[in-house]
Amino acid sequence: MAFDFSLSARVEQWRDTIADFVATTVIPREQDAFTHGVNDTLRVELQQAAKAAGIWAPQASAELGGGGFRLDEAGVLLEQAGHSLLGPLALNCAAPDEGNIHMLTVIATAEQRARYLQPLVNGDVRSCFAMTEPAPGAGSDPSALQTTATKVAGGWRIDGRKHLITGAEGAAFSIVMAKDSETGKATMLLVDTDNPGMTLTGHARTIDTTMVGGHCQLTFDNVFVPDEAVLGEPGEGFRYAQVRLAPARLTHCMRWLGAAQRAHDIAVERAVGRHIFGSVLADHGMAQQLIADNEIELAAARALLRESSWALAEGDKGSESSSRTKVFVSEVTGRVVDRSVQLCGGLGTSEELVVGRIYADIRAFRIYDGSSETHRMSIAKRAARRATARADRA
Amino acid sequence: MAFDFSLSARVEQWRDTIADFVATTVIPREQDAFTHGVNDTLRVELQQAAKAAGIWAPQASAELGGGGFRLDEAGVLLEQAGHSLLGPLALNCAAPDEGNIHMLTVIATAEQRARYLQPLVNGDVRSCFAMTEPAPGAGSDPSALQTTATKVAGGWRIDGRKHLITGAEGAAFSIVMAKDSETGKATMLLVDTDNPGMTLTGHARTIDTTMVGGHCQLTFDNVFVPDEAVLGEPGEGFRYAQVRLAPARLTHCMRWLGAAQRAHDIAVERAVGRHIFGSVLADHGMAQQLIADNEIELAAARALLRESSWALAEGDKGSESSSRTKVFVSEVTGRVVDRSVQLCGGLGTSEELVVGRIYADIRAFRIYDGSSETHRMSIAKRAARRATARADRA
């Protein structure tokens, strides 16, 4: 048979357990987290509960202690976790650790696995991924990388500045992307947070508030790391970044899809309970349009995401498919949350209804991990290349 | 394994044959058809060629002589046929015959199968589906049905008016939806075109031009049909309409998705060959945005359509899923074609480039088989019902 969109029993079981866990254990902590911030105390508490519930790290490999689900199956679970902005953190499938776990699983040496990966999967530590730089450095265009790694005796010296490094405060280590000062090629290096010379020099005051550790500025001033700190091979940084980025884009989509679904659910539940202008809000045509558009776009986003995740899990390199999906899901979820705010009316922008918090937090998703514009450029170029090939054949 | 989005070898083989057939046999006839209209001579010629190519009626059951593909697999093939506005006609998977074939296959008696269905599958005759009525009759709201079927000795008398009946001119028979004058319930009846009393009283002059037989007005004045003309059971007309409508919505989506893909392909091929303001058109950022948006939305439409078709093929009643998909695909394909027109510039609205013809022809798809608004209303009501149930549980 050609197609199969059904869920395996194990996926369904985890999904239902996660739904229950999020509802009973995570959501009750949200308002406090929104008011006082998300700190490691809360993280550890939630993570212990998730472990106890048997839903730990669905996407991490089984031998490391995770659920061992394939990316397409994990999609169901990460979406479910994403119903709370704290859910992925609780299950240890949140950014940036989830992406780092994936990349380290593929690339790290045995020693690096023991020292960095296993504690990360365990939730014993957090990590960050230090690629983005302030202008004119590497942002949407990674080739503009300015942080340097210079070969010195027994290791490398790192110099430069990073910003918007999510989760850097409180992380045990950073995966740092730097340019080999000799070859100009990118290299990834593992830097322990207690390394003198790597300094947290500030936080961006962004409108999202639920990422542990915030969005940090890091300064690398004469930072020495030994040769064993290189992740994979020197000069292969951009290739490894792709290893991380294609699935990481999709896991972002999964989590935010859950958040958008939550916002929609809240809005519709509210709309069926409110009376306005003589009838139930949910029966008004314009409210129906908002509701239906959400239903339609959420379904389309989910279908596209599932197909992309399947392709990636099947071995497709997935860059084009994941680009399309990232643009689509980030824009759909943005619109869904916006409509949900509108449906909720006066309290729509409040944290009490959660929808307002999701609205502010989700905005950056159209920008990070490749802005919509960057992905569109890349998608269009590939389409143009195919059209040229067709024209040449004809 | 949970998911499978791969195509079977047989689907791939048919798809490639159809692609070749459309390119070499159908497309060369387009300009002539655009200029002089699509008539049965052209239809028969193309259909014989399709039979000879071994790609006849992919969606019809094998015992009747069709390809016997499930709905989800047929989707791949109908989309491919849809690359030409004449392709589905050539393969006998065009509206309204394709939907009638499906419904008759499910409902017709042995005698009706022999007399109506088999010749229809063979392409020996055409048919039409006479449901829509001029205001204040049945349009988006089928319950407003005004055409009556009155029980008389040995049969039924039909009286009323229908309009926008696609393909009525030249059809061998109509499937007529009428209201039992006694019970008020809807009944479907088979009416031969040579039945005196059923008269073709006009055509709507719509901006689409490629439907054989056009969009007709029919008048039923004292039309007698025998009891055997009833399709299925009297009073079950609305239930049967659902048998037809849910899959028919999806097959419309499949065909129009192919047409939209064609428009996009033409536009991109043109954009890679044109120089403007000092560079290739396809390299301009705004052209890239048009191209990328098309690529993204076509992929999302295809994924959602495939999932809905799978669900329907698996036995889901599919009304909600197919409603969502109909709205999404009809709106996506409309936007894709609109962007393709824009990309083609001055000739974008011309028939010579085909894109202009698709633009005019596709517009009504957001209206027929349930307008976007009607489906949205239905989708929102179901979502509201679920939210109420959740709220009641909580």
Add this chain to the structure above:
Amino acid sequence: MAFDFSLSARVEQWRDTIADFVATTVIPREQDAFTHGVNDTLRVELQQAAKAAGIWAPQASAELGGGGFRLDEAGVLLEQAGHSLLGPLALNCAAPDEGNIHMLTVIATAEQRARYLQPLVNGDVRSCFAMTEPAPGAGSDPSALQTTATKVAGGWRIDGRKHLITGAEGAAFSIVMAKDSETGKATMLLVDTDNPGMTLTGHARTIDTTMVGGHCQLTFDNVFVPDEAVLGEPGEGFRYAQVRLAPARLTHCMRWLGAAQRAHDIAVERAVGRHIFGSVLADHGMAQQLIADNEIELAAARALLRESSWALAEGDKGSESSSRTKVFVSEVTGRVVDRSVQLCGGLGTSEELVVGRIYADIRAFRIYDGSSETHRMSIAKRAARRATARADRA
């Protein structure tokens, strides 16, 4: 001559002074205000500076000490002030005081003017407008009003709850909308904040942060006010609300148009200074699209707003025109700010660039003072009435 879109010399002079004042005096205080909130100390400091600059309360009548500009001319000035989220506050033309000043100017008795209006125009005190109630009370549908005013000897007793009352904390008085418990008609009453029985019972934690006093919940428990506290006539509350609402919608549009223009200006200035993928960001086609869409929509919003303000100033009751303008300007400014965030990339959601703060703060504008949906309903009804009249004539 039929049309004149030119600005008078006095408007131009005030506009330029305001531009300079905002740039040199207000904007330098923004980051501090974003971090620590906007309090009355900052307000008073900025207001004294605005008075010194000769740009005090442009929309307030001259005899009260304001600029005395007509609504259409004031539009130019309020937009200019709106370039900073703190600008309107500094010039005493911010919500809710600006709307209250307008309404009191039209309706208040001499005594009320002396006691409430003049100190308000002076900036000696702040005020609030207490209409919105928690569900199932008055929100978008004011007829659902639940707070009651009961006639008692020498005055009225007010009971009920209000929420989302902007600026209530720290206000000297509230203008309270209540339903006459006998007649069911709405009445407006002036309630001093030190009135026992009126209690501030909470704040909504919304994603906007720059309104002095926040969005408050008020409880009215057996609140006594004397007869002189009635604003205008008892039972005329809804009519007075219209006096306030039509111009207040437009002044919101003016201020937010300035904020959107600011976001756009920041984004374009940034885009001309950044290099990415080998050229200046502002030269990339997709960036050009964002920039051009902002330019186009800002111009359209300004033109429509000016026309509506002129109509209102000329004596048009303006309800339909101001409804159209409110929907259009609130949606345009939302899109403009969203595009500006996108153009700014990684820092687009930050307060440091200001754009992120505007993004979060502007969202509620599509909801308050009549949601987009409420206004659309009202606009469509009027259009339908006109069409019916045309049809009747024909």
Add this chain to the structure above:
Amino acid sequence: MAFDFSLSARVEQWRDTIADFVATTVIPREQDAFTHGVNDTLRVELQQAAKAAGIWAPQASAELGGGGFRLDEAGVLLEQAGHSLLGPLALNCAAPDEGNIHMLTVIATAEQRARYLQPLVNGDVRSCFAMTEPAPGAGSDPSALQTTATKVAGGWRIDGRKHLITGAEGAAFSIVMAKDSETGKATMLLVDTDNPGMTLTGHARTIDTTMVGGHCQLTFDNVFVPDEAVLGEPGEGFRYAQVRLAPARLTHCMRWLGAAQRAHDIAVERAVGRHIFGSVLADHGMAQQLIADNEIELAAARALLRESSWALAEGDKGSESSSRTKVFVSEVTGRVVDRSVQLCGGLGTSEELVVGRIYADIRAFRIYDGSSETHRMSIAKRAARRATARADRA
């Protein structure tokens, strides 16, 4: 007083007369024109009626026999004429003659005025404007001009090809844009249709059908014209094109705004008369949304158009303002007509309801006279230049 949006009595009087004329004289001829095409017989008949009604050529100068209205006032009248696709033709204010009349009025010599302009204003003849060329010639990028004008004894020799030349068939003369083969600069030349060597070599089969003479291909093969055929100065063609284009963009906006208003009026009139799902269609929320969006955007388009026309009439060169307005009005009117089609349901794409015809005819307006993309590029560049200047000052 700063602003004045009121209409003069003379504008109102003409507007009302035009409204009456269109309703009673032009609209009755529409269906016939849609079915059989618009020819010069119909044109002459309608034009004589318009002259008799005293509403001839509102935009043409009074000394030539036109109404002598300024561009901003003419906007009211051209919009009113545009309520029928045949209205502007009837009043001799249709493209391309209206634009040619304007340009010739500004540039032509006394002899050219007598020979070409006066008969054109009279409606004795039609004309065309031959600028656009097939790829790789001049389309959106006029600098790609390939048709050449070569100086020869006593005149010029023109060689090249043009396409999409609206109204060429049946025109008495063409204004041809050609590149001086020596200097490379553009020159405009007047070419009589009976000039041997200028041949009508085809028509584009576009989806619009109501332009007299269609969209033609012209071939210039060794065409000789005398020196007096040069319009203005040789080498000044692009400058003159600007003289034509900025106001011509706006007059297109005026006419299409009228057509969009007509589509909207038809749709709403229909919606107030139809019952569906238990209530009047116009009372359904989703229909209200379509209606309200049309009302809002039509008002915004009108306000922006009026402001741009005023600026141009006041002497502003107007290129930026008219670019913004062209993009906005062409996109708004496209959306308004699309929504009107949707509101009309099954007959929405028909010519009988007129809305379908407008839908097909209006599509090209987003492409010709500068595509949306070309204008956006130009608008963004100017915005970027201003931002650079601001940044330099700061």
